[in-house]
Amino acid sequence: MKKNLFLIVLLALAAQGFAQTSTPKAAGAVITFEKKTHDFGDIVQGDKVEEVFKFANTGTEPLIITNVQVTCGCTTPKGWPRDPIAPGGKGEVTIAFNSAGKMGKQNKVVTIVSNAVNADGAQVSFTTNVLEKKVTPQ
Structure with missing residues (x-):
């Protein structure tokens, strides 16, 4: 009797372990950043740097990016896809930063405006520490 009960419990646990539950994709476009x-x-003050933020459309509808918003003139969106990105497709947004006139710790946020259902989470950011440019006497 104990043996049978043990086997039943073991089979029930094994069945649960093998049962697969698939999570359905969200309806609409979903932007997912790497x-x-x-x-x-x-x-150093005056340096210009840039970074490429890669993403994928993990939703069920085409992703359309309509704008990339920055918080100041020192940060520039250099490029993003203008054509719709199909479900499963990939893209990238290039952001440039010019440190001229900046000093110390900098934290910049960039907002990607799109039709994504998770558009409220479509922000990327970068940090840097701008050091004073040293002038060497000649």
């Missing part, structure tokens, strides 16, 4: 932050580390 990474959402980047640290340029220390740079």
Whole structure:
């Protein structure tokens, strides 16, 4: 009797382990970034740096990016896909930063405006520490 009960419990646990539950994709476009932050580390005042943020459309509808918004003139969106990105398709947004006139720790946020159902989470950011440019006497 104990042996049979043990086998029944073991089979029930095994059946649960093998049961697959698939998570349905969200209806609509979904933008999913490989990474959402980047640290340029220390740079010297006047340096220009840029980073490419790669993403995929993990939704069920084409993803359409209509704008990339920055918080100041020192940050520039250099490029993003203008054509719709099919479900499963990939793209990238290139962001440039000009440190002229900046000093110290910088934290910039960039908002990607699109038709994604998770559009409220469509932000990337970067940090850097701008060091004073040293002038060497000649």
